[in-house]
Amino acid sequence: MAAQYTIRASPKQASKPVDLRNGSTVTEFVLVGFEQSSPSARALLFALFLALYSLAMAMNGLIIFITWTDPRLNSPMYFFLGHLSFLDVCFITTTIPQMLVHLIVKNHIVSFVSCMTQMYLVFCVGVAECILLAFMAYDRYVAICHPLTYAQVMSRQVCVSLVSTAWSFGLINGIMLEYMSFRNPFCRDNHIENFFCEAPIVIALSCGDPQFSLRVIFADAIVVLLSPMALIVISYARILASILGKAFSSSRGKTFSTCASHLTVVIFLYTSAMFSYMNPRSTHGPDKDKPFSLLYTIITPMCNPIIYSFRNKEMKGAMVRALGRSSLSQTESV
Structure with a gap:
C-alpha cells in the first residue's frame, strides 16, 4: 500500500499549487477531533x-468471562453474546484510547500507516x-419458532x-474497503x-474525483447493513407473529424482554452506521459526524452489556455468581 502522494500539510502551503509530479510522500494526518474545544471542556x-x-x-470483559466459563450459560445465545462482547472490546480499543490521548496532548498527528x-x-x-x-436474530427465531x-x-x-463467517467476511470486506479509501x-x-x-472523511481529502470510492462504499454499506437488517426484521416479524398467535403464557414476557x-x-448500531456511511457527504459536517461516530464507537459497545445484563435474569445470576467467586477467592487469599 506504500505509494507516493502529494499533500498540502499546512495553511502556509495552501496558496501554492499542488504538483503531483513531485511525488511527495504523505506521512501523516491530523485528527482535528475536539481540538476546537476549550481546555476545561477537553478535560471534562x-x-x-x-x-x-x-x-x-469492564462490562464486556465480565460478559466474555462468564459466557465462556459458566456452564449454566452453555447455549448458542450466550455463545454469540460472548463473541459480541469481544467484538465490542476490539471496536472501542481501536478508537477511544487514541482519542483520550489527543484530549490531553496538543499533538494530534497520526502516521499514514496508523490511519490505514x-x-x-x-x-x-x-x-x-x-x-x-x-x-443472533436468526438464533432467537429458531429458538422461539422451532424449539423442538x-x-x-x-x-x-x-x-x-456462523461466528467464523462473520469474522471472515469482516476481514475480507475490510481489505476491499481499505483499498477504496486509499x-x-x-x-x-x-x-x-x-x-x-473515518473512511468517508478520508476519501473526501483525496485528489481527483472521490465519487467512485464513495459509491462503492455506499453499495457495500447496502450489503453489509441492509442485508443483515432485512434478516433481523424478517426474524423478528416471524417471532412476533408466533408469540401473538399463541395463548398467553408466562414465557411471553421473557421472550419479549430478550428480543x-x-x-x-x-x-x-445500525442507525449511527447508516448515517455515517449511507448519507450523501453534502449532509455531513463535523458537528453531525462526531455525535454519530461517538454513538457507534463507544456508546453502543458500552450499552450492549448493560442492555443484555439488566434485561436478562440468567446473565444477572451469572454475574452475581462470578463476583461472589471473586470475593470468596480474595477472602481466602487474605
Missing part, C-alpha cells in the same frame, strides 16, 4: 470518555458485528461456523474532521 470530555471506556471494558490500520480494524470489526447481530429442532439446527458446529493520491488537506480515521434487548442494540 476526557473524564467522561475515560469513565465510559472503563465501564465498557485503524480504518481497517474499524471496518473489519464493524462489519463482523453487523453480521453477528443478524445471526433448536438443538439440531443451532448445534455447536453451526454456531462456530486508492487515490491525497493533495487537498491532511486534516480529518473527526477523532479517528427487545437485541433490537435495542441493533437500532443503536
Whole structure:
C-alpha cells in the first residue's frame, strides 16, 4: 500500500499549487477531533470518555468471562453474546484510547500507516458485528419458532461456523474497503474532521474525483447493513407473529424482554452506521459526524452489556455468581 502522494500539510502551503509530479510522500494526518474545544471542556470530555471506556471494558470483559466459563450459560445465545462482547472490546480499543490521548496532548498527528490500520480494524470489526447481530436474530427465531429442532439446527458446529463467517467476511470486506479509501493520491488537506480515521472523511481529502470510492462504499454499506437488517426484521416479524398467535403464557414476557434487548442494540448500531456511511457527504459536517461516530464507537459497545445484563435474569445470576467467586477467592487469599 506504500505509494507516493502529494499533500498540502499546512495553511502556509495552501496558496501554492499542488504538483503531483513531485511525488511527495504523505506521512501523516491530523485528527482535528475536539481540538476546537476549550481546555476545561477537553478535560471534562476526557473524564467522561475515560469513565465510559472503563465501564465498557469492564462490562464486556465480565460478559466474555462468564459466557465462556459458566456452564449454566452453555447455549448458542450466550455463545454469540460472548463473541459480541469481544467484538465490542476490539471496536472501542481501536478508537477511544487514541482519542483520550489527543484530549490531553496538543499533538494530534497520526502516521499514514496508523490511519490505514485503524480504518481497517474499524471496518473489519464493524462489519463482523453487523453480521453477528443478524445471526443472533436468526438464533432467537429458531429458538422461539422451532424449539423442538433448536438443538439440531443451532448445534455447536453451526454456531462456530456462523461466528467464523462473520469474522471472515469482516476481514475480507475490510481489505476491499481499505483499498477504496486509499486508492487515490491525497493533495487537498491532511486534516480529518473527526477523532479517528473515518473512511468517508478520508476519501473526501483525496485528489481527483472521490465519487467512485464513495459509491462503492455506499453499495457495500447496502450489503453489509441492509442485508443483515432485512434478516433481523424478517426474524423478528416471524417471532412476533408466533408469540401473538399463541395463548398467553408466562414465557411471553421473557421472550419479549430478550428480543427487545437485541433490537435495542441493533437500532443503536445500525442507525449511527447508516448515517455515517449511507448519507450523501453534502449532509455531513463535523458537528453531525462526531455525535454519530461517538454513538457507534463507544456508546453502543458500552450499552450492549448493560442492555443484555439488566434485561436478562440468567446473565444477572451469572454475574452475581462470578463476583461472589471473586470475593470468596480474595477472602481466602487474605
